[in-house]
Amino acid sequence: MRFVIIGAPGAGKGTQxxxxxxxxxxxxxxxxxxxxxxxxxxTKLGKKASEYIEKGLLVPDDITVDILSKRLEDPDCKNGFIxxxxxxxxxxxxxxxxxxxxxxxxxxxxxxxxxxxxxxxKRMSGRxxxxxxxxxxxxxxxxxxxEGVCDDCESRLIQREDDSQxxxxxxxxxxxxxxxxxLDYYRMTGRLIVVKGREVIEMTSKEVLKALEVYNG
Ligand code: AMP
Numbered sequence: 594m595r596f597v598i599i600g601a602p603g604a605g606k607g608t609q610x611x612x613x614x615x616x617x618x619x620x621x622x623x624x625x626x627x628x629x630x631x632x633x634x635x636t637k638l639g640k641k642a643s644e645y646i647e648k649g650l651l652v653p654d655d656i657t658v659d660i661l662s663k664r665l666e667d668p669d670c671k672n673g674f675i676x677x678x679x680x681x682x683x684x685x686x687x688x689x690x691x692x693x694x695x696x697x698x699x700x701x702x703x704x705x706x707x708x709x710x711x712x713x714x715k716r717m718s719g720r721x722x723x724x725x726x727x728x729x730x731x732x733x734x735x736x737x738x739x740e741g742v743c744d745d746c747e748s749r750l751i752q753r754e755d756d757s758q759x760x761x762x763x764x765x766x767x768x769x770x771x772x773x774x775x776l777d778y779y780r781m782t783g784r785l786i787v788v789k790g791r792e793v794i795e796m797t798s799k800e801v802l803k804a805l806e807v808y809n810g
Contacts, residue, residue: 594619595698597676597689599775600706602764603717603756604790605797608729609706610677612798620669623677626727627660628652646755649763651681651771658688665692681772686779702808703779704801708790710765716792717761721750734792 594617600606607623614621628646631639638656645652661679664670680686693699708716719732721741725748730737737743741750755764779785786804791797 594673594675594701595693596701597680597703598678598706599703599772599779600790601708601710601713601768601772602761603713603720604706604708605794606677606706608794609704609797609801610675612794613801614675616802617673617675619673619675620667621675621677622661622664622670622679624652624657624661624679625677627664629727647760649755649760649767651767654682654684654688658685661689662692665696680775681767683774683778686775700784702784702786703775704804705776705779705785705787706790706797706801707787712790712792713765714758714761717756718758720753720756722753724749724751735794
């Protein structure tokens with residue numbers, strides 16, 4: 594299975610992608626995670642990407658498309674993959690379709706997790722991530738056992754810098770201006786699956802799995 598997950602920032606793309614990757618035994622590829630790892634390690638790519646990420650803007654295609662296309666050629670992508678956060682524009686979607694065509698494969702579908710702006714803003718203020726392993730929590734909807742400490746690796750939880758209210762508004766604008774257009778792109782080619790994103794992660798997961806079953810017959 595090869596598919597992409599689309600959603601506004603904080604819609605739960607990453608959370609659902611991690612769960613699906615485990616369930617379907619597929620690699621989870623998040624361009625945002627790749628950028629964050631590079632920023633943490635102080636690489637040249639990380640420095641360049643952070644100029645855009647910290648303003649809530651998209652990292653230019655020459656950088657993003659390059660890292661994605663290399664990642665798709667890794668051996669673990671041979672039997673399928675889940676893309677989270679790529680594509681974010683029509684250009685990126687066309688690029689992806691062309692690259693896959695060149696590899697003799699194609700994208701099966703795009704899964705859109707639909708959450709209203711109002712709920713996105715509510716959710717983002719409570720999102721926390723582990724500074725070490727990157728696991729995502731929410732202070733109300735998926736809290737840690739010990740406040741502020743990761744359940745898995747016991748490292749400190751932090752708020753992503755780009756989750757501050759001002760940057761979230763900018764990321765939402767970017768989503769509506771550019772990424773939302775992808776819905777028509779995939780709808781017109783009969784590859785769009787829409788699921789309502791719920792507050793409770795398990796409820797969204799259940800609906801996602803049901804929608805995938807229906808889609809795959
Ligand atoms: P995410 O973790 O998917 O929310 O991504 C965090 C940030 O990384 C985004 O707000 C963008 O600045 C950047 N980013 C991630 N994926 C892409 C992409 N496909 N194209 C451009 N920028 C991206």
